[in-house]
Amino acid sequence: MEGLRVKHRTKEEFVADFLREGIIAGRFPRGSKLKQAELAQMIGTSITPVREAIKLLEAEGFVLGDSHRGAVVAPFDMDSTEEIVDLRVTLESKLALAAIKRLTPQIVDELRDLQAQIEKAAEAGDRESVRTINYRFHETIYMSAELPQTLRFVRILWARYPFDLINKLEHRIDRASAEHREMLSAIIVHDEAAMLSALRSHIRAGWDEFKANYAT
Numbered sequence: 724m725e726g727l728r729v730k731h732r733t734k735e736e737f738v739a740d741f742l743r744e745g746i747i748a749g750r751f752p753r754g755s756k757l758k759q760a761e762l763a764q765m766i767g768t769s770i771t772p773v774r775e776a777i778k779l780l781e782a783e784g785f786v787l788g789d790s791h792r793g794a795v796v797a798p799f800d801m802d803s804t805e806e807i808v809d810l811r812v813t814l815e816s817k818l819a820l821a822a823i824k825r826l827t828p829q830i831v832d833e834l835r836d837l838q839a840q841i842e843k844a845a846e847a848g849d850r851e852s853v854r855t856i857n858y859r860f861h862e863t864i865y866m867s868a869e870l871p872q873t874l875r876f877v878r879i880l881w882a883r884y885p886f887d888l889i890n891k892l893e894h895r896i897d898r899a900s901a902e903h904r905e906m907l908s909a910i911i912v913h914d915e916a917a918m919l920s921a922l923r924s925h926i927r928a929g930w931d932e933f934k935a936n937y938a939t
Contacts, residue, residue, distance in 0.1 A: 734768055738776035740862075741766060743878065746785050746796055748854040749887035757786060757794045783875075784882035799885045801937070807880050808930045812923050814877050815861070819922050821868035823915055830867055831911060834860065838900075838907050845900040853896040854886060860903060864910075889929040892936055902928060 732740070742762070745751045757777060763770045777794045780786040786794045826834075837860045844852035865874050889895060902925040909918035 734772035735775040738772045739779045744858050747858045747886045751796050753796050753798050755796050783879050811880050818865040818868040822864045825867050841900050845896045850890050854890045889933045
């Protein structure tokens with residue numbers, strides 16, 4: 724998580740990003756309890772930023788609070804996801820279009836490095852790493868848009884999207900890697916239309932594949 728985009732973060736924001744990434748990657752399974760003391764030890768911080776980060780993730784929908792069980796990772800709701808996909812396409816297209824105008828050579832180099840990591844992880848069959856790096860790839864682009872409210876709503880949508888389950892589909896990580904490569908190629912040459920087309924196809928492809936497999 725090193726890099727320009729995390730330099731000025733508070734501890735709470737850093738922990739929230741760590742947990743958000745972990746939930747999306749599947750390291751913290753749906754329905755599992757998030758124990759503050761264990762998380763603080765894992766991250767190397769005090770309980771206070773962990774507690775505040777969990778409150779932030781509750782507001783986004785990644786985590787559910789329960790007076791008896793404590794904080795648990797939110798479950799996936801199949802019935803609401805079709806609408807979420809449509810909203811993701813709309814809002815993430817807005818972020819990507821704003822970002823492509825602001826991406827510095829240094830950020831583009833970071834995206835190149837992340838893509839290389841995705842391809843290496845996909846080749847090794849490392850699903851968790853692909854999911855983690857996929858998250859970082861999109862975050863790096865979207866944070867460059869400098870539209871924090873739009874990004875906040877996108878994260879709320881991500882909290883309700885079955886990234887971890889889609890990631891388990893056979894050969895999905897290879898296809899996702901190729902889709903990212905197409906996005907990056909368009910970003911490098913500043914081809915806005917091609918970048919938007921690749922992004923929208925990437926978002927819909929995973930969901931369409933999941934629906935086809937979920938129904939069988």
